[in-house]
Amino acid sequence: MLFLKPHYLPVASLSPKSIFFQKPFFPTFSLSCFSTVATRSCCSDQGQFLDPIIFSYGPSLHKGTNPSQFPANKNTGQDEDDDGILDEESFTRVFDISALRVPSKDCFSLESTLRGHLLNWPRIRNIARVPGDEVDPELVELLGHQNMSCNGDDDSEEGRRVSLERRIYGKAEGDGEILSPVLYRDKLAKTFNSRGFVKFRNLAKISRPKKKKKKKREDENVEGSKRIQKNDFAAVDVIEDEEEQSEGLKNLLGEEFTKKRWRGSTRLLLLDERYAGKGVEELPEAIKAVLKAYAEKSTNLTFELVRCKLTLFYDYWQMNEILEALLPDGMIVPSSFEVVGHIAHLNLRDEHLPYKKLIGKVVLDKNKPKIQTVVNKIDSIDNEYRTMQLEVLAGNHSLVTTVVENGIRFQVDLSTVYWNSRLATERQRLMSGFRRHDVVCDVFSGVGPIAISAAKIVKRVFANDLNPYAVEYLERNSVLNKLERKIEVFNMDGRRFIKAVYASDKAHSVTQVVMNLPNNAAEYLDAFRGIYKDRPKDGEFTFPTIHVYGFSKAQDPEFEFHERIRIALLEVAVNIKMRRVRLVAPGKWMLCASFILPETVAFADTAIDA
Numbered sequence: 001m002l003f004l005k006p007h008y009l010p011v012a013s014l015s016p017k018s019i020f021f022q023k024p025f026f027p028t029f030s031l032s033c034f035s036t037v038a039t040r041s042c043c044s045d046q047g048q049f050l051d052p053i054i055f056s057y058g059p060s061l062h063k064g065t066n067p068s069q070f071p072a073n074k075n076t077g078q079d080e081d082d083d084g085i086l087d088e089e090s091f092t093r094v095f096d097i098s099a100l101r102v103p104s105k106d107c108f109s110l111e112s113t114l115r116g117h118l119l120n121w122p123r124i125r126n127i128a129r130v131p132g133d134e135v136d137p138e139l140v141e142l143l144g145h146q147n148m149s150c151n152g153d154d155d156s157e158e159g160r161r162v163s164l165e166r167r168i169y170g171k172a173e174g175d176g177e178i179l180s181p182v183l184y185r186d187k188l189a190k191t192f193n194s195r196g197f198v199k200f201r202n203l204a205k206i207s208r209p210k211k212k213k214k215k216k217r218e219d220e221n222v223e224g225s226k227r228i229q230k231n232d233f234a235a236v237d238v239i240e241d242e243e244e245q246s247e248g249l250k251n252l253l254g255e256e257f258t259k260k261r262w263r264g265s266t267r268l269l270l271l272d273e274r275y276a277g278k279g280v281e282e283l284p285e286a287i288k289a290v291l292k293a294y295a296e297k298s299t300n301l302t303f304e305l306v307r308c309k310l311t312l313f314y315d316y317w318q319m320n321e322i323l324e325a326l327l328p329d330g331m332i333v334p335s336s337f338e339v340v341g342h343i344a345h346l347n348l349r350d351e352h353l354p355y356k357k358l359i360g361k362v363v364l365d366k367n368k369p370k371i372q373t374v375v376n377k378i379d380s381i382d383n384e385y386r387t388m389q390l391e392v393l394a395g396n397h398s399l400v401t402t403v404v405e406n407g408i409r410f411q412v413d414l415s416t417v418y419w420n421s422r423l424a425t426e427r428q429r430l431m432s433g434f435r436r437h438d439v440v441c442d443v444f445s446g447v448g449p450i451a452i453s454a455a456k457i458v459k460r461v462f463a464n465d466l467n468p469y470a471v472e473y474l475e476r477n478s479v480l481n482k483l484e485r486k487i488e489v490f491n492m493d494g495r496r497f498i499k500a501v502y503a504s505d506k507a508h509s510v511t512q513v514v515m516n517l518p519n520n521a522a523e524y525l526d527a528f529r530g531i532y533k534d535r536p537k538d539g540e541f542t543f544p545t546i547h548v549y550g551f552s553k554a555q556d557p558e559f560e561f562h563e564r565i566r567i568a569l570l571e572v573a574v575n576i577k578m579r580r581v582r583l584v585a586p587g588k589w590m591l592c593a594s595f596i597l598p599e600t601v602a603f604a605d606t607a608i609d610a
């Protein structure tokens with residue numbers, strides 16, 4: 001359904017005439033095209049963006065006309081303090097198209113019959129509406145005969161006589177039982193039911209308490225700004241007068257056509273852009289055949305071929321279309337970003353940095369309301385807590401957000417803790433190996449995506465992180481998911497944590513250990529050396545399965561990671577299951593190695609001192 005801008009067609013009238021006789025099409029626009037677009041498209045004298053080769057079909061910012069007063073130049077990116085100011089009106093494009101005005105009750109069947117000849121543009125419905133196209137059936141009944149008998153010739157002497165008779169006697173000769181509007185209203189008024197409104201809807205409306213007016217949007221108050229309502233991304237405006245077109249249809253469908261004018265509700269069927277500005281005779285045979293068939297079938301249906309302008313606003317265009325228009329030719333358009341709760345997290349290249357605010361605004365505009373904040377990563381992650389340096393490009397500045405992953409809610413503050421949504425699948429895979437009787441030890445738990453997910457499945461979880469903020473959120477998230485009873489939280493160095501757990505009576509219960517600090521978790525494995533060396537040999541021991549993550553840039557990543565693990569454990573042969581998790585950068589793999597802690601390591605004499 002197209003949303004129509006009321007100021008385009010202010011007269012909501014029963015007669016299509018008032019719609020036809022509009023201002024001349026495309027008055028004097030100040031037309032413009034992007035300065036650098038010239039290499040790809042050209043601008044005609046009429047300000048029409050043309051390039052039959054590249055942009056031959058479908059909506060494009062390089063087609064149509066731009067009624068904006070101000071040319072939308074490609075951004076030079078020199079003004080870094082422009083605060084992402086973007087002239088949305090420069091993205092308005094007006095397209096000249098044709099449409100068939102058809103009775104509303106037939107519009108869906110006609111749409112499916114003519115589908116191959118309709119506009120079929122993304123997000124634009126082929127059936128469009130204009131103000132005044134809906135007519136109350138009672139009023140049609142009331143006025144239909146008047147229109148039919150007068151046949152648009154109200155000024156004739158006969159017409160005046162009939163009208164006078166109606167006013168005096170309530171009906172004219174040949175009216176049958178039809179009453180005058182006054183008598184008809186009177187009759188309807190007498191048919192009220194207990195709620196008051198049986199047939200006379202307009203009266204019902206008048207009597208209803210007024211709805212509170214919607215709060216005006218801020219931008220509606222800005223002088224000179226276009227009043228584009230929410231979701232108002234396109235408008236259809238009928239611009240053609242009917243004479244020329246009805247002449248064509250009269251030839252096609254016969255003389256009767258003009259006499260039996262449809263006075264009920266109508267809709268516009270937007271025709272394929274190829275038929276813009278064409279006369280009826282030039283329409284394809286398929287359309288003509290349908291028109292003829294309908295004309296023969298029905299005695300009082302009328303079709304009109306009308307010329308329209310279809311206006312697409314800034315809100316219509318996709319993110320990549322806007323960015324492509326804004327950024328210099330040849331520059332790769334940032335097309336993807338990570339989403340963490342309400343935050344869109346970009347990873348802009350250096351070449352994008354002069355345009356970062358504009359990019360941020362477009363990303364925000366095109367992904368609202370889900371996205372409320374757009375950030376860019378400033379530095380690579382190289383601090384101890386694995387947090388990111390982020391710069392807010394657009395939207396609100398709060399980096400505290402809530403992420404829902406596999407049905408579990410996590411609160412995170414991206415400025416103080418680590419979070420990576422891309423590991424969701426890996427976490428799920430890890431969970432699939434956990435059982436009810438398991439006890440999990442999460443050595444580098446962060447805010448708890450593994451620890452809390454595991455707590456839903458297993459008996460008990462010991463979760464640890466060095467970052468006090470991460471621990472705070474871990475505790476908060478345990479409570480948020482009602483799992484605090486199953487999770488014990490620690491805030492210490494990973495090596496010390498392993499030692500502490502195995503020095504306590506928790507040791508024999510731990511069945512799974514997760515070590516997700518890919519940069520250097522493997523090096524923490526030495527903490528397992530000698531964990532049982534001081535225990536009586538005939539005691540009960542549990543040898544946990546250890547899942548350790550790591551990066552590798554080697555040609556044979558599995559081999560290299562295996563070597564690192566063996567070196568840390570000081571063990572010659574370890575039976576390791578290795579899998580590639582994901583490619584984090586070109587040539588850099590994240591791997592997960594899983595193995596059962598070898599007895600020789602747990603009882604080793606050469607333990608390290610934490």
Ligand SMILES: C[S@@+](CC[C@H](N)C(=O)[O-])C[C@H]1O[C@@H](n2cnc3c(N)ncnc32)[C@H](O)[C@@H]1O
Nearest residue numbers: 384385418444445446465466467493494516517
């Ligand atoms: C890559 S993050 C993983 C967090 C969590 N497992 C996840 O998937 O989101 C690594 C975590 O280890 C923590 N960390 C870094 N060095 C540590 C250490 N020496 N001891 C304990 N935790 C550490 C960081 O604060 C960070 O939260």
